[in-house]
Amino acid sequence: MDPMPSAAAPRPPRFRVDPRAKHWWTVRALIGAGAALVPQVVAALLVVDAGWLLATSVMTAMAGAGYVLVMPRLRYRVHRWEADERAVYTLSGWLRLEWRVAPISRIQTIDTERSPLQRLFGLATVTVTTASAAGPVRIEGLDAAGADALARRLTEITRSEHGDAT
Amino acid sequence: MTGPAGRSSQPDPPESPWRRLDARMLAVFPVKQAAALLPLLVVVLIGGRGDGLWQLVGAIAGPTALVAFGLLRWLTVRYRVGPERVELRSGLLNRQHRSVRRDRVRTVDLTASPVHRIFGLTVVEIGTGSQSGKDGGLSLDAVTAVEAERLRRELLDRAIPDHPPPDSVAAAGTAPTSGVDGRGPGVVESVARLRVSWLRFAPLTGSGLVAVGAVVGTAFQLGGELGVRVTDLDVVARVGDRLGAVPLWLAVLVIGTAFSLVGALGSLAIYLEAWWRYRLTRESDGTLRLRRGLLTTRSLSIEQRRMRGAEVSQSLSLRLFGGARCTAVTTGLDASAGVGGALLPPAPAAEAHRVAAAALHLADQGQGSAAALRRHPGAALRRRLLRAVAPVCLLVVGAWWAARTVPELSPVWPAAVLALPLATALGMDRYRNLGHALRPEYLVIGSGSVVRRRVALQRRGIIGWRLRQSLPQRRAGLVTLDAVTAAGRGRYSVVDLPIGWARELVEQVNPGLLPAEQRPSGPARSASAGTEHAAGDLPAERAGGRAQE
Structure with a gap:
């Protein structure tokens, strides 16, 4: 299945995220799948005569494996971002696509954030918020140094802007 | 001043x-x-x-x-x-x-x-x-x-x-x-200002039953604390005996009617207490001022510059009798907190649209909440129908299967079949209410069926956009477009819009916000080089006239 949006869709943002993001997503998916699988396996081993628990464990393992293998690749093909002096623009998702665009003039805060897992791969997330609770634009899986530079640049651009339309 | x-x-x-x-x-x-x-x-x-x-x-x-x-x-x-x-x-x-x-x-x-x-x-x-x-x-x-x-x-x-x-x-x-x-x-x-004829909408709001329930509950609890059991009261016991003697359907009918009557009276009382002496005025300094209340009086002033739009909503019961509510979309009022931004008590729909237009300084209601909407294409109708009917189909199959295994449940599944036309009607109605219109100052969005909503959102108040596309939507070429705003609910969704329309709409409201089409799309950029390059020195290609304020 083609994860890319159709021709009528807005042009995708220009830049891909760092390829290491694939590894980061894979590890995240592994942790998630493990969290779903391990309790079932433990229960299946403890409970005598639990054929159905074994069956759900096998199904969970298969679904988890599919998720771990497919999700990071699809995500990497979809996730894109772009920022200039007019707007911050992102495309994200893997099965469900989501485009977000926020005009520079409406930006309130710019945050960089690095979870322990992201630090492991030298990645960072830049979050741009506006006055609305519904509209933060997040760029996940950027190269850490690049994320800092982007945040600095955006801060510089927004310094000259006024009015957040609250 | x-x-x-x-x-x-x-x-x-x-x-x-x-x-x-x-x-x-x-x-x-x-x-x-x-x-x-x-x-x-x-x-x-x-x-x-x-x-x-x-x-x-x-x-x-x-x-x-x-x-x-x-x-x-x-x-x-x-x-x-x-x-x-x-x-x-x-x-x-x-x-x-x-x-x-x-x-x-x-x-x-x-x-x-x-x-x-x-x-x-x-x-x-x-x-x-x-x-x-x-x-x-x-x-x-x-x-x-x-x-x-x-x-x-x-x-x-x-x-x-x-x-x-x-x-x-x-x-x-x-x-x-x-x-x-x-x-x-x-x-x-x-x-x-309040008209006495609007009181007919009070029983349709359903707030009365909740209030009566609360009062009855408190009475029971208080009675319990004082050692009085309500079932021991003479009146209650006598009514209980009478109802026990008549056929079940009559008892249900009597109790139902009694509850509806009490609920309607309760709603009327709440409506009167909340909205008595209601008047909406525009003060000399331009603020909108709403005053209301019988026992507890309230006065709410909204700065005009913070008005980001108005919403006209109709619950099913209000809609059946031609009623509607009108609320302000503004910052500083929490839309989730009950009557938070209400500009008008439940009133005739025409009045709700009139007040919405007046609150937004619009001479013509057609420029705001009462605008004629552009319908979304047939793919949207198919999606609405599928989403309404599919769960009912599952229910019917489930009921049929249950009836086969447990014979006592056999009367259930014809009832489930009866829900099918209802679900179809719901899907059709949701499609009929779906739509949007772009006016010089406002984006008007229509949606919903059980609660039908029309929101007029100030174009200058839109501070970002989201396009969301699920897998079925991708197959149908549709998206859900969210207009993000600092006011009201934070985002207002245009559901099941063809993706090309969505792009045009964003382009019309915020020209140049989405990147231009004719630019060579550059998927081939290597990612690390891309981030470094872009982060250090942002491309200056889209530097044109800024359209938003």
């Missing part, structure tokens, strides 16, 4: 003085608190099984504590309105100091409960856009009605930016009487 004449002769003091709440609060506070604690007092004094001494101690200590607490509160709470900030100090041991920037003040809400009204007092709530702690507004409980009105005028008096100049504000802060009286009442334009 010019300040008092004596401005120049009187150099403004460095600090405006701290003021206390009105001394009449010494009386109001204990009475209000005692009223809230009344059920408890009743239980302690009547139902308590302790000996008389303890009851006597309780009867004396309780009121004394209330009076003492009220006195302490009056002594410690102080406020002042400075040229730039409104400040509130409170607490004896745990001292608190709240400060709100005046240019952050979005709404000023005046509320007077019956007890407050007896003493001529009013509670002033100063609202800011943010809901978070530090700038989350403050409340003065209570000041005189005159002082409250003065605060309302003073805090919202900046219809023209940079007016009044800071020094006149400082002067007004120190010399309240001259500041207000010199201004005069100005021209007040009436937008809407």
Whole structure:
């Protein structure tokens, strides 16, 4: 299945995220799948005569494996971002696509954030918020140094802007 | 709005003085608190099984504590309105100091409960856009009605930016009487007032049943505390016997009718209490002012510049009788908090659209909530139908299977089949209500069926966009477009829009926000090079005329 949006869709943002993001997503998916699988396996081993628990464990393992293998690749093909002096623009998702665009003039805060897992791969997330609770634009899986530079640049651009339309 | 004449002769003091709440609060506070604690007092004094001494101690200590607490509160709470900030100090041991920037003040809400009204007092709530702690507004409980009105005028008096100049504000802060009286009442334009015929919509709101339920529940609980069992009461027992003697369907009918009647009366009472003497006016300084209430009077002022739109919504019952509600989309009011932004009681739909247009300064309702909407294509209808009917189909299959295994359940599944036409009608109706229209100043969005909504969203108030596309939507070439705003619910969705339309809509509202099409799309950029390059030096290709303010 083609994860890319159709021709009528807005042009995708220009830049891909760092390829290491694939590894980061894979590890995240592994942790998630493990969290779903391990309790079932433990229960299946403890409970005598639990054929159905074994069956759900096998199904969970298969679904988890599919998720771990497919999700990071699809995500990497979809996730894109772009920022200039007019707007911050992102495309994200893997099965469900989501485009977000926020005009520079409406930006309130710019945050960089690095979870322990992201630090492991030298990645960072830049979050741009506006006055609305519904509209933060997040760029996940950027190269850490690049994320800092982007945040600095955006801060510089927004310094000259006024009015957040609250 | 010019300040008092004596401005120049009187150099403004460095600090405006701290003021206390009105001394009449010494009386109001204990009475209000005692009223809230009344059920408890009743239980302690009547139902308590302790000996008389303890009851006597309780009867004396309780009121004394209330009076003492009220006195302490009056002594410690102080406020002042400075040229730039409104400040509130409170607490004896745990001292608190709240400060709100005046240019952050979005709404000023005046509320007077019956007890407050007896003493001529009013509670002033100063609202800011943010809901978070530090700038989350403050409340003065209570000041005189005159002082409250003065605060309302003073805090919202900046219809023209940079007016009044800071020094006149400082002067007004120190010399309240001259500041207000010199201004005069100005021209007040009436937008809407309550009509008696609107009371017919009261029973359709369903608030009555909830209230009656709450009252009955409290009565049961209180009765239980006092050792009275409701089922032991003579009246209840006799009614129960009568109903036991008649056929079941008649009993159900009687009880149902009784509940509906009581609910309708309750709704009517709530409607009257909330909306009696309702009037919506536009003040001389441009703010919208809503006043209402029978026992507890409320006055809400909304700064016009913060109005980001208006919504006309119809629940199914209101819609059947041609009624609708009208709410303001604005910052500073929490849309989730009940009647938060209501501009109008439940009223005829035409009136709701008229008030929505008037509140937004629109001469023509067709430019706002009553605009003719552009229908979404057939793919949207198929999706609406599928989403409404598919769950019912699953239900029918489930019921059929259940009937096969458990014979007693066999009457269930024909009933499930009957739900199919209902679901189809729901899907069709949801499609009929779906649509959008772009007007010079407003984006109008229609959606819903059980609650049908029309929202007119100010185009300048849109601070971002989201396009969401699920897998089925991708197959149908549709997206859900969210217009993001700081006001109201935060985002307003145009559901099942062809993706090309969505792109055009964003382009029309914010030209140049989405990147231009003819540019070579550059998927081939290597990612790390891309981030480094873009982060260090952003492409300057889309530098054109900025369209939004």
